[in-house]
Amino acid sequence: MTDIAGSADSADSAEIVVAVAGQPNSGKSTIFNMLTGVRQFVANYPGVTVEKRVGRADCRGHKLTLVDLPGTYSMTSYSLEERIARGFLLSGEPHLVLDVVDASNLERNLVLTFQLLEMRMPMVVSLNMMDVAEGGGVRIDPKRLSEQLGVRVVPTVAKKGRGKKEVCEALMSTYESKDAVSDFRLDYGPQLEQSLATVEQALAADDRASGYDLRWLTVRLMAGDQEVRKIFA
Ligand SMILES: Nc1nc2c(ncn2[C@@H]2O[C@H](COP(=O)(O)OP(=O)(O)OP(=O)(O)O)[C@@H](O)[C@H]2O)c(=O)[nH]1
Ligand SMILES: [Mg+2]
Incomplete structure (x- = not known):
């Protein structure tokens, strides 16, 4: 990464x-x-x-x-x-x-x-x-x-x-503390959450996504983040 x-x-x-x-x-x-x-x-x-x-x-x-x-x-x-x-x-x-x-x-x-x-x-x-x-x-x-x-x-x-x-x-x-990372999760609403789940599932099987938090990567990709897109270029 x-x-x-x-x-x-x-x-x-x-x-x-x-x-x-x-x-x-x-x-x-x-x-x-x-x-x-x-x-x-x-x-x-x-x-x-x-x-x-x-x-x-x-x-x-x-x-x-x-x-x-x-x-x-x-x-x-x-x-x-x-x-x-x-x-x-x-x-x-x-x-x-x-x-x-x-x-x-x-x-x-x-x-x-x-x-x-x-x-x-x-x-x-x-x-x-x-x-x-x-x-x-x-x-x-x-x-x-x-x-x-x-x-x-x-x-x-x-x-x-x-x-x-x-x-x-x-x-x-x-x-x-062992559970130092917050489990806070921003809810993007039912429609977006459905799309996020689909993309996240696809990323889970992609080696290029390894080392990144999948939810974060998915949200950034769907937001059109140019830097994150480069990972998959
Ligand atoms: N009243 C008050 N002023 C503060 C406090 N903390 C910082 N300041 C003032 O707020 C201004 C901005 O503080 P900085 O520490 O430079 O802020 P910064 O986040 O580093 O700013 P950038 O590096 O430009 O993003 C300065 O004038 C500080 O003296 C506070 O708790 N109370
Ligand atoms: Mg500063």
Whole structure:
């Protein structure tokens, strides 16, 4: 599965690699800075000149390598940033995704969260900008959201360093739990679901699909994703 994946030489194998993903301006870099402090360096993604920010953190005695991904509204393949972010997630290098969500813009931000969940990687949601959300009268129940998404949800105010310990704890608990991948499944409605099932069945017998999550591959193919289509070209 190397066609659309872009790996990078950022971590020792003993380290836990965390990809920090999220929509533009959700506070990814602030969360990244909060967790890594000054232990940062800059590299490039293979083949492109886009800056790759990498940092180190210690969580509960474990060494973490964090990668601050470019901000993307979705996880398709329409822009260079999206291809880079998705390529890194699919490279097999990250063990965990930290999805930074702007709590004051929850509905729009969840579009990306759903796409990340469809990639079926162990994930933690940082419900950031809680101060802005609360200031605007938005009330979110993190526990309820966590139950609905099937992942740990941690309220944060990254700008003030609030939630650092809790994010660390959630990352480690997710890493250590055996059923770390959420079974959340977006329902596309009876008609589409029928078509998805047919395509997924066909893909199950196709060697080129091996190594990918079949449901994710099916959804992306049916959405006309050019990068994913290349796998079958
Ligand atoms: N009020 C408030 N501001 C925040 C919080 N977290 C981040 N910010 C601010 O929001 C702005 C955007 O934060 P960044 O960390 O640069 O966001 P980003 O997701 O890395 O943005 P891109 O890399 O451009 O996608 C900055 O001015 C931060 O200081 C928060 O929890 N509360
Ligand atoms: Mg940033």
